[in-house]
Amino acid sequence: MSRSIRAASSRYPETLVLASRFRVLASETVTRLDSAIARAQTYLLERQAPDGHWVGELEADSSITSEFLLFCHLIDRLDSDRERKAVAYLRQRQLPNGGWNLFEAGPADLSATIKAYFAMKMAGVSPEDPDMVRARARIRAMGGPVKATVFTKILLALFGEYDWNGAPAMPVEIMLLPRRFYFNVYEVSYWSRTVIVPLLILMDRKPVKWLPADR
Template identity: 40%
Template sequence: MPSNHLIVLPSSPAASESYSAADEEIGQGISLAQENLLRQQKPDGHWCGELLVDSTLCSDYVVFMHWCGEVDAHLQRRCVRHILKRQLPDGGWNIYHGGPSEINASVKAYFALKLAGCSVDAPFMQEARATIMRLGGIPQMNTFSKLYLALVGVFPWKYLPAIPIEMVLLPSWAPFHIYKMSSWSRAMLIPLSIINHFKPTRILAGEKQLHELYPLGTEQADLRLPRSEKFWTWRNFFLRLDDTFKFLQPLRIGLLRQRAMEAAEQWMLERIREGSDGLAAVYPAMLNSMIALRALGYSKTNPVYAKAENDFAGLFVDDPEDFRIQPCLSPVWDTAITIIAL
C-alpha cells in the first residue's frame, strides 16, 4: 500500500510510477496555485488567459497590411521583432514549441520580413531561405497559406481550389450544406468564398516577390495539387470536382451568383455586428472577414469594417518586450476549467 506521502499516478498495467511529496509541500503548492488563479480573475468574475501560438499570426498580419496598402510602421516593427525572436538555429520557424522548422511558418516569416524591408542578403534571411528550399519551397505549402500569397500576386490563383459561393444557398436537406460544418470551418469558408469570387490582388513591386522560393521557378513549375496514382481515390475525386467548379466558375450564372453573394455577405454581417467579438471570434475567420469586406467595397471608415478591425485588434497582446497576436480569446473554457480546479 502506498504511504500518505506518495501521489500515485494513473498508469498502464505494464508500468507504475509514483512521486514522493510531503503533505505540507502539496498543500503549499495548492494554496499558491489558488492564490495565483484568484489574482487573475476579472472584475465580472470570469477568467481568460493568453493563448500562445507560433509566429504565423504576426507574419500573416504583415502581409495583410501590405495587401491593404495601409502599413502601420510601428506595428510592423513589433511584428518583425516577434518573428525574429522565434527564428530557429537552422533558420526556419516552427508551429509548436520545440518543434522542427515547418514550411508554411517559415515561408510566411521570410515573406513578412522581406515585406518589412529586411535585406535578402542578411545572414538570417539567407539561413531562412536555405531551410525553406530544403523543405521544398512554396510548392510544399498548404492551400490556405498559398491563398495569402495569391492576394499579393506571389502565387497563381488558378492553382488554388475553387470555393463556389453558391454553397451558401444549399438547403439543410442537401447532402452537403454549411451547417454540416463546424462553426469554426463555416466562419472560415464563407469569407473565403467571397475572396475566391473577387480574387482581390495587389501586385507587389518586383523586389518584394518570392521567385527565390520556387525551386523550379514560377513559369516552368506545375503548381497543381498532385493526383494519386490510382484512378479512383477520394483525393482524385475532389480534385476532379475542383476542376469542374473551375470550369463552371467563369460562367457566373448571373442571378444565382448574385443571390449567393448577397446571402454570404448578409451571413457574415450578422455575425460581425454588435454583440459579437468578431466573426467566430477566431483569428483566421476575423482576418478573412476583413479581406472579404474590403473586396465587397467596404471602406476602412465604414462602421462595419471599423468594428471588425477593432475586434481583431482585441487579439493583440500589447507587451512592450514581445508584441503577440492571439488566435482567439477563451473566457468560457478558461472560466470553466478554473472553477473546476478551484
C-alpha cells in the same frame, strides 16, 4: 499469464520471452505516464491564485504575427513602429536551422517559415540579410510553396506570388445550398464557417494586390 500465451509458449518458447518483455514495457510506460501527470499537476497547482483562478499568457505561433503584417500591407494600413516590433519578434522566434515552428520546441514548419519570410521581406528586410538567407534555404529544403498548406498558397496568391490556379478551390455557390441538402454550410461548425465563407469568396474572385518592384 493467459492460457493462449501458455499454449503458445509450449510450442514456441520465445513467445514467453516476448510476453514478459511486453509486460515490462507496459509497466515502464505507466510509470512514466504517472510521473508526467504528477509533475503537470504540481506545476498547475503552484501557479494557482489563492482564490482558485489561473492567469497565463495567451500565446500563438509566429504565423499570427506574419499574417498580421501581411494583412496590414494588403489593406494599406501600416504602422512602422508596430512593424519593427513584429520583425524583431519573428527574428527572435526563428530556429537555428532557419525555419519557424508551430509549437515550442517543435520542428520547422514549411508554411510558417514561408509566411515569416514573406512578412519580413514585405517589412523591408533585405533578402541578403543572414536570417533571410537561412529562411530561404530552409524553405527550399522543405519543398517550397508547392508543398505548403492551402492557406499559405491563398495568402501568396493574394499578392501575386502564387498562381491562383494552383490553389485548391471550392465553388462559392455551395453557400446557396439549402439546409435540407446533403451538404450545406450550416452543417459545418460556426468557427469553420467564418473561415470557409470568406475563402469561398476569395477563391471565386481571385483578387491580386501586385507588389512594388522592391518587395
